Amino acid sequence: MNDRQGSERGEELALFRRLADDQLSAEEFAQLQQRLLAEADFRERCVRYLDLEACLYDELAMPPAAAEPDRRPAAALSWQSLWAVGASLVAVAALALLAVSNWPRRAGGPRPSAEYVEAQLRGLEVAAIVTHVEGLSVAGGQPPLSPGMRLKPGTLSVQHGQVQLEFLGGAKLVVAGPAELHILSPKSATLVSGQAATRVLEWGRGFVLKTPEAVMVDLGTEFAVGVDERQGSEMHVVNGEVEVSVLGSDGSTLTSELVEEKSGLRIRPGAQTLEQNSRSQLKTLKILDDVSPPLAVTPEYVRAIRAAGPTVYWRCESLAGGQMANEMGPQFAARLPAAGMASGAIQVAEGHLKFSKAAGPRHLLCGPLPALNAESFTVELWVNPEMLHWATLVGIVPSGDAKAPVHLNVLELAHQTTMVHQAGAFRFMHRHPPTGRGGMNLFTAQGCTPGQWHHLVAVKTPDDIRLYVNGKLDRRLEGKMGSDDVPYQLLIGELRSGERQFVGSLDELAVYLRELKPSEIEQHYKLPGK
Amino acid sequence: MTHEHEDALAGSEFARLLVRHDRALLRYILGLIPRRDDAEEVLQRTATVLWEKFAEFDRQREFLPWAIRFAYFESLNFRKQIARDRLVFSEEVMEALAVARESQTTQLEAQRRALRLCLNELKADDQALLRRRYADSETIAELADQKGQTAKALYRRLDRLREAIARCAERRLQLSLGEA
Numbered sequence: 001m002n003d004r005q006g007s008e009r010g011e012e013l014a015l016f017r018r019l020a021d022d023q024l025s026a027e028e029f030a031q032l033q034q035r036l037l038a039e040a041d042f043r044e045r046c047v048r049y050l051d052l053e054a055c056l057y058d059e060l061a062m063p064p065a066a067a068e069p070d071r072r073p074a075a076a077l078s079w080q081s082l083w084a085v086g087a088s089l090v091a092v093a094a095l096a097l098l099a100v101s102n103w104p105r106r107a108g109g110p111r112p113s114a115e116y117v118e119a120q121l122r123g124l125e126v127a128a129i130v131t132h133v134e135g136l137s138v139a140g141g142q143p144p145l146s147p148g149m150r151l152k153p154g155t156l157s158v159q160h161g162q163v164q165l166e167f168l169g170g171a172k173l174v175v176a177g178p179a180e181l182h183i184l185s186p187k188s189a190t191l192v193s194g195q196a197a198t199r200v201l202e203w204g205r206g207f208v209l210k211t212p213e214a215v216m217v218d219l220g221t222e223f224a225v226g227v228d229e230r231q232g233s234e235m236h237v238v239n240g241e242v243e244v245s246v247l248g249s250d251g252s253t254l255t256s257e258l259v260e261e262k263s264g265l266r267i268r269p270g271a272q273t274l275e276q277n278s279r280s281q282l283k284t285l286k287i288l289d290d291v292s293p294p295l296a297v298t299p300e301y302v303r304a305i306r307a308a309g310p311t312v313y314w315r316c317e318s319l320a321g322g323q324m325a326n327e328m329g330p331q332f333a334a335r336l337p338a339a340g341m342a343s344g345a346i347q348v349a350e351g352h353l354k355f356s357k358a359a360g361p362r363h364l365l366c367g368p369l370p371a372l373n374a375e376s377f378t379v380e381l382w383v384n385p386e387m388l389h390w391a392t393l394v395g396i397v398p399s400g401d402a403k404a405p406v407h408l409n410v411l412e413l414a415h416q417t418t419m420v421h422q423a424g425a426f427r428f429m430h431r432h433p434p435t436g437r438g439g440m441n442l443f444t445a446q447g448c449t450p451g452q453w454h455h456l457v458a459v460k461t462p463d464d465i466r467l468y469v470n471g472k473l474d475r476r477l478e479g480k481m482g483s484d485d486v487p488y489q490l491l492i493g494e495l496r497s498g499e500r501q502f503v504g505s506l507d508e509l510a511v512y513l514r515e516l517k518p519s520e521i522e523q524h525y526k527l528p529g530k
Numbered sequence: 531m532t533h534e535h536e537d538a539l540a541g542s543e544f545a546r547l548l549v550r551h552d553r554a555l556l557r558y559i560l561g562l563i564p565r566r567d568d569a570e571e572v573l574q575r576t577a578t579v580l581w582e583k584f585a586e587f588d589r590q591r592e593f594l595p596w597a598i599r600f601a602y603f604e605s606l607n608f609r610k611q612i613a614r615d616r617l618v619f620s621e622e623v624m625e626a627l628a629v630a631r632e633s634q635t636t637q638l639e640a641q642r643r644a645l646r647l648c649l650n651e652l653k654a655d656d657q658a659l660l661r662r663r664y665a666d667s668e669t670i671a672e673l674a675d676q677k678g679q680t681a682k683a684l685y686r687r688l689d690r691l692r693e694a695i696a697r698c699a700e701r702r703l704q705l706s707l708g709e710a
Contacts, residue, residue, distance in 0.1 A: 022616075047627055059646060
């Protein structure tokens with residue numbers, strides 16, 4: 001809205017206010033009536049304004065929740081008692097309090113630094129996960145929002161501090177208070193006010209971020225957005241391209257433009273055009289990929305793992321010469337199978353393995369491990385996914401051909417797969433004899449939280465398979481789980497060559513040729529330093 | 531069942547329906563008769579007529595649309611009575627406003643929700659001022675006196691608040707219609 005339009009709108013609102021306050025002169029009233037008859041838009045705006053004034057009175061005139069209304073049940077009243085001599089609207093309003101108890105609670109104390117209100121609709125599914133919070137004040141012993149919280153469509157208000165979300169549709173978004181964000185779906189949101197930065201993941205193309213004035217459709221990018229009631233919407237593309245549409249009053253696109261990297265736009269309220277804006281005034285908001293500190297592995301933990309007698313125990317602290325030593329002996333080191341195999345995509349950092357995306361294959365290989373599947377075995381590890389994606393953490397394949405599309409087991413992060421499961425769930429699959437299809441699957445009841453460390457234990461016995469998360473049994477499937485004396489290899493970090501690459505961190509991998517007991521699993525998870 | 535018992539049951543049901551919908555009815559009437567005292571008078575008269583006609587109400591249908599029809603005619607009747615004494619919309623304007631309101635049911639509901647969010651955004655002392663003006667019906671003179679301000683300054687502040695609320699609600703309304 002330009003200045004002239006803003007001024008006209010202000011005058012119109014003043015006219016409606018004076019109408020509501022019964023302050024118009026006869027002449028003004030006559031002119032108003034003429035416009036109401038002649039101009040449909042004006043008439044509609046007048047209707048909305050008068051209703052707004054009425055609602056304002058309702059909202060402000062209702063007493064706060066602490067007040068005790070008359071508790072007589074409405075059913076006990078007869079109409080005569082309503083309309084007795086001297087009965088007034090006050091009596092009716094008091095009765096209304098008995099039936100209408102949805103007065104929003106107004107906090108007497110300070111407003112929370114962030115709050116989330118879920119949309120009141122049935123059947124909504126999780127759209128985003130809180131992955132990081134910063135600068136949120138604590139209330140009642142804990143912050144209002146915390147990493148791991150699953151958010152369905154609703155309103156997120158941040159008074160101060162920052163909240164980072166990962167949308168299940170493939171975007172990371174950080175919003176800095178004061179701001180309000182409407183979470184609409186796994187692939188869309190509206191920034192109502194304040195500032196946000198968005199990075200859309202490769203498989204999340206098409207993520208849509210709306211503002212009051214525009215719609216921004218990602219085309220594989222990172223961009224920053226700011227919304228101000230008077231200034232309108234400003235956006236700046238950090239990486240990639242964004243398609244920006246200016247919306248008309250009916251919500252459809254009026255005009256659109258492709259915005260390239262390092263470029264920016266401004267859309268003013270009520271405007272029908274986009275303004276180039278090379279000087280971004282948006283503050284820099286950093287989207288964090290690595291939000292949790294490294295695992296603080298204590299000597300006590302190491303002793304406990306060793307005492308449990310694994311065949312393989314990789315502490316992930318060195319990959320010198322492309323080899324990761326086995327703490328339990330000279331055999332069964334993990335290795336990069338070919339020199340130069342995307343070597344930069346697997347690194348040791350801060351005492352753990354860090355996996356990045358690579359154009360070609362990159363994994364660690366170990367084996368053959370004889371007698372792995374003779375009876376029972378356990379795979380134990382700590383995993384911190386950088387984002388939600390479909391990725392293999394550990395694959396157990398027949399020795400000899402790592403490219404063969406056959407698996408005995410996979411331990412995976414499952415997201416947007418061809419199977420039915422919670423978004424971001426962990427998966428343990430057992431398939432015997434190892435073929436390319438079928439098998440039995442366990443999926444965790446809840447998805448993981450990107451950026452957080454999770455303790456994961458997969459157990460296979462002749463009679464069942466089990467999956468433990470953070471020390472607790474999450475899923476179990478009973479049945480005949482085939483065993484054999486075939487030597488198997490372990491692939492770490494991807495499924496087959498270049499497929500389902502894991503992006504994130506792994507640490508403290510151990511393989512036992514027995515089933516770990518639940519008490520041991522719980523102990524390993526709870527040991528100090530975790 | 532005796533007649534008295536039937537009357538009591540009908541009365542309870544009527545009371546329940548009226549209590550549930552009286553705010554919406556008043557909002558409707560205010561859209562035709564913006565002067566609040568007059569609108570409340572019309573609501574009282576409407577409620578009386580509704581009770582008289584309650585036996586004809588089809589319980590299978592929604593109460594509010596049925597009640598609104600009577601509110602409309604009571605508004606017209608009231609208009610005839612007071613038109614000589616004060617400024618009130620002509621019948622033609624009332625009809626046009628009623629039609630315009632009917633076509634905006636969704637927008638008005640969305641605006642109501644938007645208003646709550648806009649009020650939550652106000653500073654605490656602004657909310658308190660509005661509440662005292664609207665809920666407590668304190669006069670501007672009384673409020674000005676308590677705050678040590680001139681009435682004129684207070685009027686301007688209230689007007690600015692109401693304008694800000696209106697603009698906020700309009701903006702959120704447009705936004706919600708765009709998200710739908």
